[in-house]
Amino acid sequence: MLTVKNIHQYYGGSHILRDVSFTATLGKVTVLLGRNGVGKTTLLKSLMGLVPIKSGSIEFDGQPIQKQTPYERARAGMGFVPQGREIFARLTVEENLRMGLAYKSGSTPIPAELFELFPILKQFMNRRGGDLSGGQQQQLAIARALAPKPKLLILDEPTEGIQPSIIKDIGRVIRMLADRGDMAIVLCEQYYDFAQELADDYLVMERGEVIARGLGKDMEANGVRQLVAI
Numbered sequence: 001m002l003t004v005k006n007i008h009q010y011y012g013g014s015h016i017l018r019d020v021s022f023t024a025t026l027g028k029v030t031v032l033l034g035r036n037g038v039g040k041t042t043l044l045k046s047l048m049g050l051v052p053i054k055s056g057s058i059e060f061d062g063q064p065i066q067k068q069t070p071y072e073r074a075r076a077g078m079g080f081v082p083q084g085r086e087i088f089a090r091l092t093v094e095e096n097l098r099m100g101l102a103y104k105s106g107s108t109p110i111p112a113e114l115f116e117l118f119p120i121l122k123q124f125m126n127r128r129g130g131d132l133s134g135g136q137q138q139q140l141a142i143a144r145a146l147a148p149k150p151k152l153l154i155l156d157e158p159t160e161g162i163q164p165s166i167i168k169d170i171g172r173v174i175r176m177l178a179d180r181g182d183m184a185i186v187l188c189e190q191y192y193d194f195a196q197e198l199a200d201d202y203l204v205m206e207r208g209e210v211i212a213r214g215l216g217k218d219m220e221a222n223g224v225r226q227l228v229a230i
């Protein structure tokens with residue numbers, strides 16, 4: 001589904017991503033771990049085309065996409081939940097969800113399934129995004145990314161600053177989406193237990209490089225917890 005090969009990225013003269021390669025597969029959650037500042041967000045932004053890569057290739061659904069704009073990547077079926085959520089605070093929940101459908105035709109309805117996944121959004125449909133709790137905003141950001149039915153969902157630290165009950169709900173949704181088998185999920189996460197519970201595959205980054213990888217079920221035995229401990 002997603003094949004990343006040998007990508008390098010720089011901010012000015014700083015070499016941030018160093019020869020990063022990995023794949024994400026339909027039906028699986030690929031977890032990306034690493035301490036603060038190792039380049040995880042930069043990697044996710046590179047996948048979405050939000051920052052340019054210097055070299056390497058990104059193939060999505062059989063097509064090279066590294067030259068495509070973020071808009072084209074979204075249209076191709078890549079969904080992104082950014083760090084810090086970035087919902088539109090002054091727009092209502094409904095309007096935020098419609099933003100997720102912005103590149104579809106105007107008549108595309110908001111999928112009813114989103115309200116089964118996150119019932120609170122139905123209840124707060126006319127409330128402004130900025131008036132939701134952090135956890136509700138995170139659910140909204142995930143629902144907005146899901147609205148156009150992506151084939152790949154990329155999430156950047158969805159548990160950051162979120163209360164435990166909502167973290168559980170978000171975890172259940174991620175597992176359910178992966179188990180349906182028609183979506184690949186890339187999850188960047190600092191919360192180790194959450195990451196381990198969801199991981200089918202894992203990658204650990206350090207100073208812009210992938211330094212460890214394997215199956216989620218082997219994370220504990222492989223000492224990943226120690227690798228990412230602060």
Ligand SMILES: Nc1ncnc2c1ncn2[C@@H]1O[C@H](COP(=O)(O)OP(=O)(O)OP(=O)(O)O)[C@@H](O)[C@H]1O
Nearest residue numbers: 011014016034035036037038039040041042043083
């Ligand atoms: N826009 C930018 N311009 C210059 N340097 C940047 C920029 N964004 C990030 N960096 C630097 O790139 C490196 C990687 O940052 P990045 O945000 O990708 O790390 P991260 O692993 O996602 O960290 P965190 O967990 O804190 O979000 C850091 O050294 C950071 O200071």
